[in-house]
Amino acid sequence: MENYKEKVNTLLLVCTLVATVTFAASSTVPEGYNSSNIDLGIATMLRNKGFHMFVFCDSIAMYSSIIAAVALIWAQLGDLTLVIVALKLAMPLLGVALSMMSMAFMAGLFLTASKLPWLSTVVLEMGITFLAMLSAILIPLCIPYTPSNRIYRYISYYPFYLVILATGS
Incomplete structure (x- = not known):
């Protein structure tokens, strides 16, 4: 039970940090808010599709992390069955929250660099690359158990191993 308690506390801290961010x-x-009398307080990039992506991803990350945090609370x-069910619910939701937070960051950075097409393209390419790496690491963590299927183990092991090799760790 002590092992589960540490896991729950760590995940609760991460969920809280994601919700805060x-x-x-x-x-x-x-790009901030309008300060004119007509559109006072409205986001300046409201009609931009990149801003829509930012809002959707940020909202999904916020709500996913809150649901995961409540489950972990x-x-x-102290009930072992409740702990296991909460972990099975919270892990995938936290994975979604971390992915969406990364996508929201990418969309926000894309918006701020949109005046330079080459820079915004580089931002998107880097973001997509790192999201693929994040997915390779998070997907095996979000699945609550590792089946004895050999193919699945290879599929989940090698992307993680390639990410470690790519980062030089």
């Missing part, structure tokens, strides 16, 4: 990002949107009650 996504909340801050929603308050400080890319329930896991604090």
